[in-house]
Amino acid sequence: MTDSTMNMKPIKIAIIALAGFFSFLGAMLLFFTDFGWWNVGYSWNYYFFIGSEMAPIWAQLALVLFALIFLVNTLVAILLIVGQFGKIPVKFTKLLNFGGIAIAVITFVFSALYVGLFAIFAAGWWWGLSTSFYSSLICSILIGIFYILALVIKLPEEPMPAK
Numbered sequence: 001m002t003d004s005t006m007n008m009k010p011i012k013i014a015i016i017a018l019a020g021f022f023s024f025l026g027a028m029l030l031f032f033t034d035f036g037w038w039n040v041g042y043s044w045n046y047y048f049f050i051g052s053e054m055a056p057i058w059a060q061l062a063l064v065l066f067a068l069i070f071l072v073n074t075l076v077a078i079l080l081i082v083g084q085f086g087k088i089p090v091k092f093t094k095l096l097n098f099g100g101i102a103i104a105v106i107t108f109v110f111s112a113l114y115v116g117l118f119a120i121f122a123a124g125w126w127w128g129l130s131t132s133f134y135s136s137l138i139c140s141i142l143i144g145i146f147y148i149l150a151l152v153i154k155l156p157e158e159p160m161p162a163k
Contacts, residue, residue, distance in 0.1 A: 009084060011153065012084060012150055012153050013081055013084050015146050015149050015150045015153070016077050016080045016081050016084070016146070016147075016150050017077065017081060018142075018146050019073070019077045019080075019100060019142075019143050019146035019147050019150070020073075020074050020076075020077025020078060020081070022139045022142045022143050022146070023070050023071070023073035023074040023076075023077060023139070023143055024070070024071070024074045025135070025139060026067075026070040026107070026135055026136055026139030026140065026143075027067045027068070027070035027071045027074065029131055029132055029135040029136075029139075030050075030063060030066055030067035030070065030132045030135070030136060031050060031064075031067050033049065033130065033131040033132050033135070034047040034048055034049035034052070034130045034131060034132060035048045035049055035063060035114070035118060035129070035130060035131075035132040035133050036048045036115075036118050036122065036127060036128060036129045036130050036132075036133060037127060037128055037130055038122040038125040038126065038127035038128075039125055039126045039127070040125050047130070048118060048121075048122070048130075049063065049132065050063050050064060050067075055121075056121070059117065059118075059121065062114060062117070063114075063132070066107070066110055066111070066114065066136065069103060069106065069107055069110065070107060070136075070139070072103060073100060073103045073104065073107070073143060076096050076099055076100045076103065077100065079093075079096055080093055080096050080097065080100070080150065083096065094151070097147055097150055097151040098151070100143065100147040100150075101144055101147045101148060101151070103143075104140045104141075104143040104144035104147060105140075105144060107136060107139075107140040107143070108136075108137065108140040108141065108144070110136075111133060111136040111137055111140065114133075115129065115133060
């Protein structure tokens with residue numbers, strides 16, 4: 001390995017690790033914080049999250065699915081880190097990078113669609129969005145950026161040995 005290869009590999013691993021970290025963070029925030037709230041008057045606030053009594057079961061299952069998508073992206077990042085050590089073929093790591101970008105786009109679109117569902121559910125009351133919504137948007141954007149950076153950064157090829 002050349003010096004430039006040795007210098008670039010930790011940077012690429014750190015970028016992929018950041019994508020995995022934000023995927024895991026997005027999943028944990030979806031599991032444990034509320035997506036939004038609505039007020040029915042007299043300071044009675046209801047919170048919309050996985051364990052909410054007021055959220056319908058379909059909404060809770062959609063939030064669980066949403067969090068699991070983030071966990072799948074964490075698994076993609078872990079596989080990419082393993083791939084940086086030569087345990088996975090290069091073509092498969094490139095496919096995993098594109099898969100990570102696609103999952104980031106899917107989570108961004110899913111959060112936008114879920115806001116629409118929440119707005120329909122909370123219509124008629126004063127409502128607002130909360131931690132899980134903002135974290136899903138921010139984390140999906142950051143995840144996409146990190147996967148694009150990991151795809152764009154090219155490791156220098158090793159020189160061919162002289163014969």
